[in-house]
Amino acid sequence: MLLFAHGSNLNHGRKCDYTVDREIQHRIDCANIGAIATYIYNIYFHPLRRFPGPLIQRASRLPWAYLHATGVQAMATQKLHDQYGPVVRIGPNHLSFIDTKAWKDIYGHRVGNSAHTSEMSKAPEWVHAVRSVPTSIINADREEHSRFRRALSHGFSDTAMRGQEPEIVKYVDLLIKRLHEECDQGKKALNIEGWYNWTTFDVVGNLVFGQSFRCLENADYHPWIEFIFKTIRGNGVVVAMTYLGFGFLPDLVFRMGLFGIRQVISLTDDMVTTRLNAEKPREDLFEGLVEKRYEWNLSFQKLSSNALILVIAGSETTATTLSGATYLLLTHPEILEKLKHEVRSAFNDASEININTVNNLKYMLAILNEALRLYPPVSSGLVRNVPAGGAEIAGHFVAEGHWSMNHSKENWADPWEFKPERFLGTSKEALEAGNKLEALQAFSVGPRNCIGRNLAYAEMRIILARIIFDFDIKMSPSAENWIDKQKAYTLWDRVPLEVYLTPVRRAAA
Numbered sequence: 001m002l003l004f005a006h007g008s009n010l011n012h013g014r015k016c017d018y019t020v021d022r023e024i025q026h027r028i029d030c031a032n033i034g035a036i037a038t039y040i041y042n043i044y045f046h047p048l049r050r051f052p053g054p055l056i057q058r059a060s061r062l063p064w065a066y067l068h069a070t071g072v073q074a075m076a077t078q079k080l081h082d083q084y085g086p087v088v089r090i091g092p093n094h095l096s097f098i099d100t101k102a103w104k105d106i107y108g109h110r111v112g113n114s115a116h117t118s119e120m121s122k123a124p125e126w127v128h129a130v131r132s133v134p135t136s137i138i139n140a141d142r143e144e145h146s147r148f149r150r151a152l153s154h155g156f157s158d159t160a161m162r163g164q165e166p167e168i169v170k171y172v173d174l175l176i177k178r179l180h181e182e183c184d185q186g187k188k189a190l191n192i193e194g195w196y197n198w199t200t201f202d203v204v205g206n207l208v209f210g211q212s213f214r215c216l217e218n219a220d221y222h223p224w225i226e227f228i229f230k231t232i233r234g235n236g237v238v239v240a241m242t243y244l245g246f247g248f249l250p251d252l253v254f255r256m257g258l259f260g261i262r263q264v265i266s267l268t269d270d271m272v273t274t275r276l277n278a279e280k281p282r283e284d285l286f287e288g289l290v291e292k293r294y295e296w297n298l299s300f301q302k303l304s305s306n307a308l309i310l311v312i313a314g315s316e317t318t319a320t321t322l323s324g325a326t327y328l329l330l331t332h333p334e335i336l337e338k339l340k341h342e343v344r345s346a347f348n349d350a351s352e353i354n355i356n357t358v359n360n361l362k363y364m365l366a367i368l369n370e371a372l373r374l375y376p377p378v379s380s381g382l383v384r385n386v387p388a389g390g391a392e393i394a395g396h397f398v399a400e401g402h403w404s405m406n407h408s409k410e411n412w413a414d415p416w417e418f419k420p421e422r423f424l425g426t427s428k429e430a431l432e433a434g435n436k437l438e439a440l441q442a443f444s445v446g447p448r449n450c451i452g453r454n455l456a457y458a459e460m461r462i463i464l465a466r467i468i469f470d471f472d473i474k475m476s477p478s479a480e481n482w483i484d485k486q487k488a489y490t491l492w493d494r495v496p497l498e499v500y501l502t503p504v505r506r507a508a509a
């Protein structure tokens, strides 16, 4: 319509303009007929037509793209599962599952298949939405992925993690020291979500680049990290555009280095260069790739891309879980009391808290798992393509959504309640009480599951134990309904979580 009105302005004294208008109108009519035909096809003739879902989402990709770009897709999909059941058609060729078996079927090794189809490939619309970004472990094809994974796995081994422990503890010590300095004996509200994130960024900065971002010292985000946050929000729009077939636009923006992209690439490159110039090998998360760079002819850009992914994957997720666990504890004082008792009776001094000793804190582990369930750091978006041979759903997108899976009454008793106890018994006991523990796969499953899972647990357990050991915590009224205030663009766009910290008084030994 708009085009047509604009075209009619051309009509001043030019003979052929009427023909131009008609041509434009004709094209619009054709496009409209084409769109209507596509909707009809999608609803009545598409191979996925038998799967339930709302009419507009079965007909068009637009609603899903809109929901995703606005950060509410995971929550909307969960409501659809309540309405339509365990499989919902959330786009014309896009299915969402909450059946626990879907974990293995979608993300697991496909036994008996040729090497080419031994896994369902990640859908590029999600993991490679900007095509010009060099590949990294997160979006490499099967062959390159397994090389990256092999090279990196040493840095994530148990032995390597024990070597990294002093570096991790150094930043946790700094966190606690800074919180003591800042808390004003419980009189000043502190944004604990920020402090967690500063810690996890400083730790992973050290373990990848060999230098921290000095967030804890400055009690502020490094500019590079602020850009990462913008990227998390912007990624919702980028994925939505690519999903709708406009992927060339974000790609163009990236190539032109707009919106601060050029500066961030140059900052990352500087940090990678410093890391590559390290005088001796480091027992860190990145060394495996550094060692292979000549043998595999790894480009600087690919090294850089992998470093970036390691930093984002290793900081955001752990900070999210710690923040979620803290919020849930503050809103459930009886559970916080039990945790205080567990932590404070297990140790006489903070120096006793380490990777080994936190393993004894069983209740705290249950709390972290329950926080991962209620507030999964990766809320949704692990979308895969069904390969040829996948019966009627071949060639289409499939995904489970953590948010939907974790809030389904098919999988959990009282799915919206914070009940760490559900994780304390055996799987059999849990099942008898209505909890399918295998539904929680916050770290995903299969060959592309989280390589940093053990590191994440170690880091989160040490940090939470140290906070609980040193401080009494109270929630600020500003933190009410903290989770409900947030948007999820696969990762969460977290808002501040203000708390009051009062140092625990201990009698001198």
Ligand code: HEM
Residues within 6 Å of the ligand: 137, 138, 149, 204, 285, 309, 310, 311, 313, 314, 315, 317, 318, 321, 377, 378, 382, 442, 443, 444, 447, 448, 449, 450, 451, 452, 453, 455, 456
């Ligand atoms: C609570 C903390 C964490 C959660 C919930 C989490 C979750 C996940 C999930 C769901 C995936 C699969 C992504 C996909 O399929 O696209 C993943 C992959 C990955 N995570 Fe984590 N993660 C956490 C912590 C960490 C840490 C501390 C690191 C360390 C740097 C890390 C590094 C990675 C890497 C490198 C991958 C890609 C693995 C591959 O493709 O082979 N993660 N993570």
